Amino acid sequence: MTRTIVASATREIVIGFDQPFCVIGERINPTGRKKLAAEMAAGNFETVKADALAQVAAGATMLDVNAGVTAVNPNETEPPLLVKTLEMVQELVDVPLSIDSSVTAAIQAGLEVAKGRPLVNSVTGEEEKLEAILPLIKKYNVPVVAISNDESGISEDPDVRFEVARKIVRHAADYGIPAHDIVVDPLVMPIGAMGTAGQQVFRLLRRLREELKVNTTCGLSNVSFGLPHRHGINAGFIPMVIGAGMTSAIMNPCRPQEMEAVRAANVLNGTDPNCANWIMTYRDHQPSAPASAAPADGGAPSGGRRRGGRAARRAAG
Numbered sequence: 001m002t003r004t005i006v007a008s009a010t011r012e013i014v015i016g017f018d019q020p021f022c023v024i025g026e027r028i029n030p031t032g033r034k035k036l037a038a039e040m041a042a043g044n045f046e047t048v049k050a051d052a053l054a055q056v057a058a059g060a061t062m063l064d065v066n067a068g069v070t071a072v073n074p075n076e077t078e079p080p081l082l083v084k085t086l087e088m089v090q091e092l093v094d095v096p097l098s099i100d101s102s103v104t105a106a107i108q109a110g111l112e113v114a115k116g117r118p119l120v121n122s123v124t125g126e127e128e129k130l131e132a133i134l135p136l137i138k139k140y141n142v143p144v145v146a147i148s149n150d151e152s153g154i155s156e157d158p159d160v161r162f163e164v165a166r167k168i169v170r171h172a173a174d175y176g177i178p179a180h181d182i183v184v185d186p187l188v189m190p191i192g193a194m195g196t197a198g199q200q201v202f203r204l205l206r207r208l209r210e211e212l213k214v215n216t217t218c219g220l221s222n223v224s225f226g227l228p229h230r231h232g233i234n235a236g237f238i239p240m241v242i243g244a245g246m247t248s249a250i251m252n253p254c255r256p257q258e259m260e261a262v263r264a265a266n267v268l269n270g271t272d273p274n275c276a277n278w279i280m281t282y283r284d285h286q287p288s289a290p291a292s293a294a295p296a297d298g299g300a301p302s303g304g305r306r307r308g309g310r311a312a313r314r315a316a317g
Contacts, residue, residue, distance in 0.1 A: 125150030
């Protein structure tokens with residue numbers, strides 16, 4: 001059975017098909033978060049600290065740490081900022097970390113200060129990237145996320161993405177890196193733009209599990225990009241990808257709906273023995289009142305005019 005071991009200074013986590021789904025907290029990432037990027041660039045890490053603590057409290061198994069605040073001279077600016085961020089997060093929480101950067105110098109700097117056995121995020125199938133990142137993976141004896149694209153870009157054909165993943169696994173083997181230390185990202189496409197995106201990733205995950213026997217991850221919220229009520233789509237997607245063989249995801253653990261889906265999938269997948277974690281988490285759970293229920297004073301429901309209209313029509317019927 002494939003087992004990818006990651007660790008902090010004090011805690012070891014196993015990613016595997018027979019293990020609870022690994023939730024990699026995504027929040028310490030300034031990409032698309034202008035306020036966080038500005039804070040980090042200015043040396044203000046209060047949001048980073050708050051996000052680290054909140055994600056672990058919400059149930060994150062690991063934390064992804066990214067310090068790409070600017071595209072200007074990233075080879076100079078990103079390594080020291082990533083080092084500072086990693087050191088700070090390590091002092092606050094004891095979960096393993098994912099070192100997230102597209103800058104090789106930043107990954108190397110992060111590996112020099114990271115405690116335990118972090119996950120490196122990431123390498124692609126591009127020859128230049130493989131030659132830059134794989135020697136670091138071997139030197140520091142750490143696992144790596146392998147993103148299924150290469151010089152030709154991201155293919156819409158899942159079979160092409162599978163072949164890129166196979167290429168990375170084979171290149172890694174040339175460096176003496178075992179397949180269990182390769183965590184493949186099959187690249188989840190937005191379902192709103194590509195109606196077959198879900199079916200594609202399910203098929204690809206099964207092949208990655210059965211043929212390459214590798215663990216997998218993804219940027220979970222990519223699937224719902226551009227759609228309303230994204231968390232509903234994400235929550236529905238989680239048990240389906242777990243059923244298809246995905247073993248981890250970079251996601252927001254502070255979304256209760258999505259974490260409930262993870263924990264329920266663990267129960268149904270047999271990786272929460274005796275439902276112990278589910279019972280411990282939800283034994284005192286109180287269901288919230290229906291959103292369409294009218295308040296006692298007869299005023300409009302909290303959901304606004306549209307929900308009130310539906311409730312009124314149901315009452316009239």
